[in-house]
Amino acid sequence: MKKYFLILIIIFMIVTVGCSKNSNLENKNPFCEFSYYKKELLQRYINYKAKNSSLSEEDVVTQVNIGLDQPHYTNTKRTPFLNKIYILSNKYFYMDSDYVPDDLEQINSLYSNGNRLLVHEARIQFEQMAKDAKNQGYTIRAMSGYRSYQYQENLYNRYVTEDGVTSADTYSARPGFSEHQTGLVVDIDNNSSIYTSFGDTKEFQWMMDNAYKYGFILRYPKGKETITGYTYEAWHYRYVGKEIAGQMRKENLTFDEYYMRYLDI
Ligand SMILES: [Zn+2]
Known part of the structure; x- marks a missing residue:
């Protein structure tokens, strides 16, 4: 002994x-x-x-x-892994104003409300997901996809004018920091209720049960606001590929946490 x-x-x-x-x-x-x-x-x-x-x-x-021990948008870094499905975009990692991802393609109009773009691989998986959902009686529709730096700049500036910087920062990304610029993000609705109510729909539950099988994750979940830096967004999904999505689900991690533990080498 x-x-x-x-x-x-x-x-x-x-x-x-x-x-x-x-x-x-x-x-x-x-x-x-x-x-x-x-x-x-x-x-x-x-x-x-x-x-x-x-x-x-x-x-x-x-x-x-x-970077969470310091205020948002301090010690910011240009994000590495451009054009990779595991690119990180948050309030500490940004893309340059001229960054446009390769292989942007238009989402099939059956599953979008207009001219919505995603990177090829994400577009294929999104359409498959929306198609499978439809076959099971659920409507998944893309109402926002890739957004350019300039688009985000106009959007953010409008919110700042309306609400002030502090408030705008809680729900809108500053230009260069929007995940929509990666071309790997869709905001969705169910084509019958407003997207901000998506969390109350049966389609949301379907997404919670199935999105990871297609490589998509709920990027700003409830209860993780202090980690993601964003209020809960039931409609905003990020493509990270099936492997990462599955592992994130298993370990209950946000993409910011997953990135730091497994990708930030
Ligand atoms: Zn979004």
Whole structure:
């Protein structure tokens, strides 16, 4: 029994020393066991944990890596992975004003309310999803897809004029930060009630049960507002591919969290 205890202590020491090697701080470092730990952010992890003591170390590292310990739109970075289905767009990662994704294609008018564009792969999967939904008695219709930087600039400026910056920032992205610019996003409705009520429709429930099978995820879920930086949007779906969508569902992660844990290498 004593022997086992000794072995445990030795293992603990190895782990602790291994971790503290990564930092200049003498204190035990509980954050470094995660593969996505960044030693240059250690002080920020410590500060964030002090302010959010109920968060696990895993969540502290993830959220600081997103940038959530600082106000929205500070320390912003140009997003990498342009033209990839796992491109990240949020209030810390932006696209340049001239970024237009390759392979934009028009969604079949059977499943949209006009000239709506998506990147090829997302367009194929969206149409298949809408078709399968239709066969089961559900109506899924794209009412917004790709939006250019200039379009978003006009939209955002209009909201700011109407509501002020603070309010506009809660529901509209600043130009360059809109996920619609990726060409991987659709806003949908059911062609009978206004899109803002989509969360109350049977189609919404169908999407919750099935969207991931086609590679789509609800991007701004209820209860995750502080992580996504957006109010809940039942109508806004992001294409990430089937593999990522399935894993996100299994682990109950937003795309921001998933990105930091698995894609931010
Ligand atoms: Zn949207």
